[in-house]
Amino acid sequence: MMDVDKVLVIGATGHVGGQVAAQLAAGGTRVRALARHPRAASLPPDVEVVQGDLTAHDTLDSALDGIDAVYLTWPMLSAEIAESVVARIAAHARRIVLLSSGAVRDDLDEQDHPIGRAHALIEKPIIESTLEWTFLRPSGFATNTLEWAPQIRAGDVVRGAYGAASMTLLHEADIAAVAVRALTTDGHAGARYALTGPAPLSRIDQVEAIGAALGRTLIWEEISPEAAVEHMGWLPPDIARVVLSGLAGLVDTPGSATSTVREVTGSPARDYRRWAADHAADFA
Numbered sequence: 001m002m003d004v005d006k007v008l009v010i011g012a013t014g015h016v017g018g019q020v021a022a023q024l025a026a027g028g029t030r031v032r033a034l035a036r037h038p039r040a041a042s043l044p045p046d047v048e049v050v051q052g053d054l055t056a057h058d059t060l061d062s063a064l065d066g067i068d069a070v071y072l073t074w075p076m077l078s079a080e081i082a083e084s085v086v087a088r089i090a091a092h093a094r095r096i097v098l099l100s101s102g103a104v105r106d107d108l109d110e111q112d113h114p115i116g117r118a119h120a121l122i123e124k125p126i127i128e129s130t131l132e133w134t135f136l137r138p139s140g141f142a143t144n145t146l147e148w149a150p151q152i153r154a155g156d157v158v159r160g161a162y163g164a165a166s167m168t169l170l171h172e173a174d175i176a177a178v179a180v181r182a183l184t185t186d187g188h189a190g191a192r193y194a195l196t197g198p199a200p201l202s203r204i205d206q207v208e209a210i211g212a213a214l215g216r217t218l219i220w221e222e223i224s225p226e227a228a229v230e231h232m233g234w235l236p237p238d239i240a241r242v243v244l245s246g247l248a249g250l251v252d253t254p255g256s257a258t259s260t261v262r263e264v265t266g267s268p269a270r271d272y273r274r275w276a277a278d279h280a281a282d283f284a
Contacts, residue, residue, distance in 0.1 A: 002094060002132070004068045004184050006030040010054065011073025013041050015143045016099055019176030020071050020183075021047050029184055034063045054085050064092035069183045073099045076118040086125040095132045095189075097182045098122065099175070102139035102194060114242055134182040138195040139255055142169040142275040145206055147234055152210065152218065152283045159221045161228035162247040163204040166254035168196035170261075171270040171278070178264045193260050198269045200254040203247075206272055210283055213276040 007024055011017035012033035024031045025044045035041045038049040052059030054077065064070070070093045074082075089096060100123055103116035111117035126133045148158050175195060182188040201209070204220045211218035223231075225244045232240040261269035 001186055002068070004029065004095065006032065006067055007069045007071060007183055008063055008067040008093070009033045009047075009071045011071070011075075011099070012043060012047070012049075014073055015141070015172040016175050016179070017071065017073050018043065019172050020179045023173075023176050023180045024183070027180065027184070029180075032063060032067065034060070055081060057084065057088065060085065060088050061092075064089060067093050069093055069095035069097070071097050071099075071179055071183060072122075074119065074122045076121075079121050082122045083125045086122070086129050086131070090129040090131050093131065095134075095183065096126060097134045097136065097179045097188075098126060099179070100135045100137050100192075102137045102196075104135075104137060106192070114239065132189045134188045134190075135192045136175060136178060136182075136195055137192055138170050138175055140167045140169045140196070141175075142171055142197070142272055143279075145169070145210070146279070146282055147232060148207065148210070149283050151231075152214075156211075156216060157219050157221050158207045159223045159227075159231060160203060161223055161225045161244055162251055163207075163220045163222050164202050165247040165250035166200035166202045167247075167250055168198070168200050168255045168257045169206070169272050169275070170195055170197050171272075171275045173278075174261045174265070174269045177267070178261060181264050188264075193264065194258050195260050196255065196258045196269070198271050199257055201272050206276075209273045209276040210280075212273070213280040214283060 009017055009021045012021045013035055021031050021033050022044050025046050032048045034052045035049055038051050041049045050063050052063045070089050101115050101119040103113045104120050111120045151158050207218045207220050229237050229240045
């Protein structure tokens with residue numbers, strides 16, 4: 001049995017990583033967070049925030065001093081940096097939980113999906129290391145729908161492609177809850193957790209849920225995939241097209257739900273309407 005006294009959270013300024021740090025601290029685990037700009041990090045006061053970067057080896061080594069377990073959000077760097085980062089983590093910690101992707105396929109030697117390929121790149125050296133590892137593979141993040149916030153602030157119409165695409169989006173608090181269990185309790189070594197929300201919901205219904213949380217009636221307006229790329233400025237155009245291709249497939253074949261969140265945490269996954277209510281201020 002491994003006793004976890006202190007956890008390093010890498011990616012603590014992101015939606016999931018911030019939840020991981022907060023939930024760990026709330027549970028009494030000592031937490032250190034690695035951040036490029038510590039003063040800009042909005043984390044609980046009992047989280048130790050240190051300056052550092054995955055590409056700056058001296059800052060990473062310093063942040064890892066005295067650490068038992070690591071939570072890692074991978075920023076899709078090169079294979080060489082991935083190998084170096086994993087080697088440094090393995091020299092200090094014994095356990096790692098990686099936020100990977102549901103796009104990774106274990107039946108392929110060479111990943112055919114660019115997002116799966118980018119995450120498999122960091123999974124490989126972790127598997128080959130001495131670390132006790134757990135991979136979190138979410139199928140979709142509810143926070144991705146924050147892309148609609150500028151449109152919703154500007155009016156009552158949300159324009160996008162494939163409004164009928166149905167997916168099981170995850171609340172970041174549920175991803176973090178699984179991560180916290182894997183970081184602090186035994187029985188998760190070697191697990192590749194497929195994570196989803198509780199039930200598929202179409203993009204049209206997601207917009208309706210945001211409107212309900214705001215007390216407004218929002219309207220979905222269908223546009224062409226190429227026009228939708230223009231609205232997805234938060235992604236490079238080639239990645240936006242990959243995302244849209246995935247949405248096209250979800251029109252006729254909705255995403256299926258797993259029970260992993262409940263099985264690991266003991267609580268059911270929060271649905272999208274709960275997420276919309278929790279994030280209403282982000283759209284106002």
